[in-house]
Amino acid sequence: MIDLIYFSWIRERIGKSGESIETKSSTVFELIDELRQKDTRYFEVFSDLGSFRVAINQELASFDAPLIGAKEIAFFPPMTGG
Amino acid sequence: MIDLIYFSWIRERIGKSGESIETKSSTVFELIDELRQKDTRYFEVFSDLGSFRVAINQELASFDAPLIGAKEIAFFPPMTGG
Amino acid sequence: MYVSVQNEFFDFSAEVKKFSESLENVGALVTFTGIVRGQKSKTLDYMFIEHYPGMTEAQIKIIIEDSFKRWKINDALVIHRYGKLEPGEPIMMVATAAQHRKEAFEAAEFLMDYLKSRAPFWKKEVVNGKEHWVEAIAADETALSRWR
Amino acid sequence: MYVSVQNEFFDFSAEVKKFSESLENVGALVTFTGIVRGQKSKTLDYMFIEHYPGMTEAQIKIIIEDSFKRWKINDALVIHRYGKLEPGEPIMMVATAAQHRKEAFEAAEFLMDYLKSRAPFWKKEVVNGKEHWVEAIAADETALSRWR
Numbered sequence: 001m002i003d004l005i006y007f008s009w010i011r012e013r014i015g016k017s018g019e020s021i022e023t024k025s026s027t028v029f030e031l032i033d034e035l036r037q038k039d040t041r042y043f044e045v046f047s048d049l050g051s052f053r054v055a056i057n058q059e060l061a062s063f064d065a066p067l068i069g070a071k072e073i074a075f076f077p078p079m080t081g082g
Numbered sequence: 083m084i085d086l087i088y089f090s091w092i093r094e095r096i097g098k099s100g101e102s103i104e105t106k107s108s109t110v111f112e113l114i115d116e117l118r119q120k121d122t123r124y125f126e127v128f129s130d131l132g133s134f135r136v137a138i139n140q141e142l143a144s145f146d147a148p149l150i151g152a153k154e155i156a157f158f159p160p161m162t163g164g
Numbered sequence: 165m166y167v168s169v170q171n172e173f174f175d176f177s178a179e180v181k182k183f184s185e186s187l188e189n190v191g192a193l194v195t196f197t198g199i200v201r202g203q204k205s206k207t208l209d210y211m212f213i214e215h216y217p218g219m220t221e222a223q224i225k226i227i228i229e230d231s232f233k234r235w236k237i238n239d240a241l242v243i244h245r246y247g248k249l250e251p252g253e254p255i256m257m258v259a260t261a262a263q264h265r266k267e268a269f270e271a272a273e274f275l276m277d278y279l280k281s282r283a284p285f286w287k288k289e290v291v292n293g294k295e296h297w298v299e300a301i302a303a304d305e306t307a308l309s310r311w312r
Numbered sequence: 313m314y315v316s317v318q319n320e321f322f323d324f325s326a327e328v329k330k331f332s333e334s335l336e337n338v339g340a341l342v343t344f345t346g347i348v349r350g351q352k353s354k355t356l357d358y359m360f361i362e363h364y365p366g367m368t369e370a371q372i373k374i375i376i377e378d379s380f381k382r383w384k385i386n387d388a389l390v391i392h393r394y395g396k397l398e399p400g401e402p403i404m405m406v407a408t409a410a411q412h413r414k415e416a417f418e419a420a421e422f423l424m425d426y427l428k429s430r431a432p433f434w435k436k437e438v439v440n441g442k443e444h445w446v447e448a449i450a451a452d453e454t455a456l457s458r459w460r
Contacts, residue, residue, distance in 0.1 A: 005216075007214060007216060007284070007286060008214055008286040008288075008297055009297050055216070055219060055284070058216070058218055058219035058222060058223075059219075060282070074216060074219070074284075076216070076284065076286065077286060077297065077300070078281065078299075078300035078305075079280070079281055079282060079283060079284055079285055079286065079300065080280070080285060080286055080287045080297075080298045080299070080300050081213075081215075081244065081256070081279045081280055081281075081282075081283040081284070081285030081287075082198055082244075082255075082256060082276055082279040082280035082283075082285075082413070087364075089362060089364060089432070089434055090362055090434040090436075090445055091445050137364070137367060137432070140364070140366055140367035140370060140371075141367075142430070156364060156367070156432075158364070158432065158434065159434060159445065159447075159448070160429065160447075160448035160453075161428070161429055161430060161431060161432055161433055161434065161448065162428070162433060162434055162435045162445075162446045162447070162448050163361075163363075163392065163404070163427045163428055163429075163430075163431040163432070163433030163435075164265070164346055164403075164404060164424055164427040164428035164431075164433075175329075176328075176332075176341075177325040177326065177328050177329035177332070178325065180324075180325050180328070180343075181323075181325035184324075184325070184345075188350075189349055189350055190347055190349070191346065191347055191348075191349040192344065192345070192346060192347070193324075193343075193344070193345040193347065194342070194343065194344050194345075194420075195328075195341075195342065195343045196340065196341070196342050196413065196416070196417070197332075197340070197341040197342075198339065198340060198413070199338055199339055199340070199341065200339075201337055201338070201339040201411060202336075202337055263349060265344065265346070265424055266455075268344070269344070269417070269420075269421055269424075272342075272417075273417055276413055276417075307414075
């Protein structure tokens with residue numbers, strides 16, 4: 001089981017702050033593809049790879065990062081801190 | 083009459099913080115030359131043009147600035163504020 | 165190093181006083197404070213900041229450790245708020261202490277640039293009752309590139 | 313604009329508080345504080361700062377006016393001391409307020425670079441009972457050149 005966490009408009013559009021899933025995806029990119037196929041909301045949220053970022057176990061990761069050891073994967077828009 | 087003011091090591095080496103003089107010099111450079119001839123202390127203080135700055139009426143001036151209208155001329159080393 | 169991610173209001177002058185009193189042999193102290201602007205044309209009702217608990221503080225510490233490697237600085241402080249913030253309230257602050265001004269300024273700007281685009285915070289503005297998420301601006305990403 | 317050339321000690325956190333309370337619609341506040349270092353190898357007894365009364369304050373105002381022309385900043389503050397200063401005491405401070413961080417940082421650095429080399433102050437250090445005038449360093453003159 002992997003915990004998915006959503007922030008900002010991703011959380012709002014998917015309609016929940018997170019969920020636990022079973023996946024056979026081996027990279028972030030495969031996981032995104034899997035999520036896209038869940039339903040239209042997911043498809044729309046994850047349609048533009050340039051519009052969001054991903055963190056694995058609370059560290060920024062690239063889309064081709066492997067999911068081995070991933071317990072918590074977060075999806076969020078580019079940060080706007082400071 | 084023009085008031086000359088000296089700061090920092092220029093004041094210390096000349097041995098006074100200022101003096102009033104009559105001069106026929108028409109530029110800062112001529113005035114420096116005139117001061118150099120007063121005595122050895124002045125000659126040494128003003129020997130290296132790169133070691134000091136000049137202000138006319140409290141504004142930084144170049145060595146070729148004319149003395150017309152000059153009431154107060156200050157000599158000092160490069161500033162070390164901040 | 166002092167890092168605080170908090171909802172509570174903070175008094176930046178009191179924080180900088182506390183920070184400065186802990187320092188020794190420091191010649192230069194730089195602070196940056198970000199404040200919620202009460203925009204002129206549009207009327208900002210309030211701002212809301214969401215963050216990623218757990219990741220936020222860890223990420224800020226990594227950024228500060230990185231600044232310690234890049235510049236000879238004595239110490240650094242970061243305070244960043246989340247939750248609801250009214251116009252005029254402090255959002256966050258950075259303070260850096262060094263022997264010389266160049267290092268203190270550069271480290272503070274570096275920390276700011278990284279906090280803007282790498283610390284997991286997301287700002288929402290509520291203007292005339294309508295809310296929208298603040299979009300990341302390209303200039304902030306560009307600002308980061310000078311530290312590579 | 314607030315300018316003070318003074319012998320008296322100042323509490324920079326109190327000054328920045330006062331300054332910040334006078335501001336409206338500001339998003340970024342940068343402060344720089346210069347502190348007398350208690351150098352490690354050599355033991356600084358104290359520092360003495362001489363200045364050019366009359367010219368000093370006028371010169372600082374000109375520098376601030378110049379910063380107002382170069383950047384969109386809301387306000388700026390400069391406090392600079394003269395006379396005898398002990399290690400650990402504040403020498404001077406600069407504060408700038410703007411809508412955005414880039415302007416506030418650049419204006420503060422600009423003011424610092426100009427104060428270093430253009431405001432008529434001269435520092436003397438007294439180390440183990442021996443006094444010497446601090447020499448201007450080439451790096452400070454170089455720092456100025458980036459604003460031309």
